[in-house]
Amino acid sequence: xxxxxxxxxxxxxxxxxxxxxxxxxxxxxxxxxxxxxxxxxxxxxxxxxxxxxxxxxxxxxxxxxxxxxxxxxxxxxxxxxxxxxxxxxxxxxxxxxxxxxxxxxxxxxxxxxxxxxxxxxxxxxxxxxxxxxxxxxxxxxxxxxxxxxxxxxxxxxxxxxxxxxxxxxxxxxxxxxxxxxxxxxxxxxxxxxxxxxxxxxxxxxxxxxxxxxxxxxxxxxxxxxxxxxxxxxxxxxxxxxxxxxxxxxxxxxxxxxxxxxxxxxxxxxxxxxxxxxxxxxxxxxx
Numbered sequence: 029x030x031x032x033x034x035x036x037x038x039x040x041x042x043x044x045x046x047x048x049x050x051x052x053x054x055x056x057x058x059x060x061x062x063x064x065x066x067x068x069x070x071x072x073x074x075x076x077x078x079x080x081x082x083x084x085x086x087x088x089x090x091x092x093x094x095x096x097x098x099x100x101x102x103x104x105x106x107x108x109x110x111x112x113x114x115x116x117x118x119x120x121x122x123x124x125x126x127x128x129x130x131x132x133x134x135x136x137x138x139x140x141x142x143x144x145x146x147x148x149x150x151x152x153x154x155x156x157x158x159x160x161x162x163x164x165x166x167x168x169x170x171x172x173x174x175x176x177x178x179x180x181x182x183x184x185x186x187x188x189x190x191x192x193x194x195x196x197x198x199x200x201x202x203x204x205x206x207x208x209x210x211x212x213x214x215x216x217x218x219x220x221x222x223x224x225x226x227x228x229x230x231x232x233x234x235x236x237x238x239x240x241x242x243x244x245x246x247x248x249x250x251x252x253x254x255x256x257x258x259x260x261x262x263x264x265x266x267x268x269x270x271x272x273x274x275x276x277x278x279x280x281x282x283x284x285x286x287x288x289x290x291x292x293x294x295x296x297x298x299x300x301x302x303x304x305x306x307x308x309x310x311x312x313x314x
Contacts, residue, residue, distance in 0.1 A: 029144045030291065032151050033169035033208070037189030038182070039070075039156030042175035042215040045253055047153040048076040050290070052262035053283045055109035056309055057297040059148040062102070064090075064113045066154050066161055068122060071115035073153035077105040077260055079112070086116035091135060092125055096142035107262065111147075126160040133160055136168035137205065149291070158193050166193070167200055172208040173290060175215040175247070178227045186212075187233075194239065211290060212242045218249040219275060245286040248276035268306040280306055 034047040047063060055061040065073035066087060074086070081104040089095040090113060102111050126132040136152075143150060152165045166172060174190055176182055194210065201207050212234065217223055227246070234240045247253075252271075256263040256279070263279035270278045277285075280303065287298045 029140070029147055030149050030171070030293075031140060031169050032149065032171045032173060032290070033154065033165040034152065034173045034175070035154050035162060035166060035169075035190065035210075036156055036174050036176075036186070037158040037162065037193055038185050041156065041177060041182070042213075042247070043156065044072045044076065044153050045257065046173060046175050046213060046215070046247075047151045048073055049253070049256070049263050049279075049283050050287060051110055051149075051151050052077070052107050053264050053287055053298075053301065054149055054291070054294070055107050056262070056264070056306070057287075057294065057301050058109065059294060059297065060109050060146065062111050062113065062143060062147045062150045064150060064152050065115040066152055066165060068115055068117040068120045068161075069155055074112060074114035076257065077107055077110070077112075077262075080104045080106045083114075086114040088117045088122060090139065091122050094135075094139060096139055098146065123159050123161050126164060133164045133167055133200075134205075136164045140168055158189060163193065163197060166197055166208065167205055169208045170206065171290065172210045173213055174210050175213045176230070178214050178217045178223055178230055180226060180229065180233075183230045183233050191240070210240045212240060213245070213247060213286065214242065215247045216249045217246050243286070243289050245282065245289050247282055247286070250274065250276055250279070252279045264301075264306060265310050268303050268310070278303075 034043045051061050051063045065071050083101055083103045085101045089101050101113050104111050154162050154165050198207055231242050234242055252267045253263050256266045264283045267279040284298050284301055288295050
């Protein structure tokens with residue numbers, strides 16, 4: 029079971045859009061996928077897709093009571109193979125609980141083996157603020173993804189916030205824990221020359237940093253991602269053909285490329301997600 033944390037200490041970078049669209053694409057490719065929404069303030073991942081079955085509990089039960097019973101905490105979305113543990117920490121108590129618990133930042137990592145037989149991939153959607161919760165997600169992840177807007181202010185804030193947090197967690201490697209490599213996703217690139225120049229400058233900022241890679245896949249500034257979110261459907265299902273009025277690739281092409289780059293072990297499954305295959309899924313066949 030692979031575990032991926034979508035992280036940033038800054039809000040509004042596109043974490044939920046990335047986690048929900050990656051999760052739906054991977055699920056459509058036939059992999060059993062669990063999305064865990066760890067944002068108590070803006071739990072958008074919990075309601076991004078309609079629920080076919082809503083469990084009575086969720087994240088609070090998992091982290092406060094170590095409850096891993098799927099009947100209690102796991103809800104099913106209307107997308108086959110995509111389940112979700114909703115954020116139900118309505119009073120925002122979990123962060124303080126984790127700060128006081130002996131196993132606080134290690135709790136999620138310790139609970140994950142209970143899901144190993146049920147899922148191929150677990151995606152952690154997080155709040156855009158440094159907290160014990162966010163640090164706990166990093167320590168539970170095999171890989172970390174961090175969406176980054178293509179501007180220098182965002183790059184500097186990433187260095188001050190996310191990279192500073194990661195540096196503070198390296199002491200946990202002495203306990204045998206893996207500190208994941210960070211993969212930056214350039215998110216929201218428009219087609220202006222200025223934006224492309226800034227994008228190249230952002231790449232140069234992180235060039236040579238052994239702890240960070242800037243992924244080759246770029247998520248452009250495209251209406252389809254906002255439209256998909258408002259309709260509660262995966263972007264790759266909404267736009268699987270190349271649009272005639274846009275230079276940027278289709279949403280399917282973008283998400284597929286991102287999935288292959290982040291999870292190369294499933295390349296064959298993802299490459300099989302062609303326009304024809306997705307059209308078949310959209311029309312109700314698999």
